[in-house]
Amino acid sequence: MNENELSKIIVESAIEVHRGLGGPGLLESVYEEALVWELEQRGLYVERQLSVPILYKGYALATPLRLDLLVEKQVVVEVKSTAQYNSIFEAQTLTYLKMLNLKLGLIVNFGERLVKDGIHRVVNGL
Numbered sequence: 001m002n003e004n005e006l007s008k009i010i011v012e013s014a015i016e017v018h019r020g021l022g023g024p025g026l027l028e029s030v031y032e033e034a035l036v037w038e039l040e041q042r043g044l045y046v047e048r049q050l051s052v053p054i055l056y057k058g059y060a061l062a063t064p065l066r067l068d069l070l071v072e073k074q075v076v077v078e079v080k081s082t083a084q085y086n087s088i089f090e091a092q093t094l095t096y097l098k099m100l101n102l103k104l105g106l107i108v109n110f111g112e113r114l115v116k117d118g119i120h121r122v123v124n125g126l
Contacts, residue, residue: 003104006075013038014108018115028081031110076105097124
């Protein structure tokens with residue numbers, strides 16, 4: 001399955017979670033856990049709160065990167081639950097993609113009234 005096919009399933013799952021939990025207003029961790037469950041029910045392999053070492057000139061820094069979700073080892077998913085979207089989320093996700101040599105990231109902001117308005121694609125050479 002390629003990144004775009006996974007992206008479609010992730011978006012459908014996020015919409016289902018948002019609908020099932022009654023929309024915005026819950027903690028990020030609640031949406032994250034529900035999204036993991038939904039993705040796993042659809043047969044996808046999901047790593048949650050994945051610790052990724054940060055290398056600086058070959059030196060592993062003491063503080064690793066912590067990804068919200070990595071789906072099928074191909075798509076980074078950053079889960080947010082905020083009323084105020086910030087474009088820094090996209091810059092951070094692009095950095096994660098570059099560090100992991102991956103092509104696609106999704107930012108899913110469950111803080112929107114309609115979660116479809118809170119989904120942003122971030123690409124790294126895709």
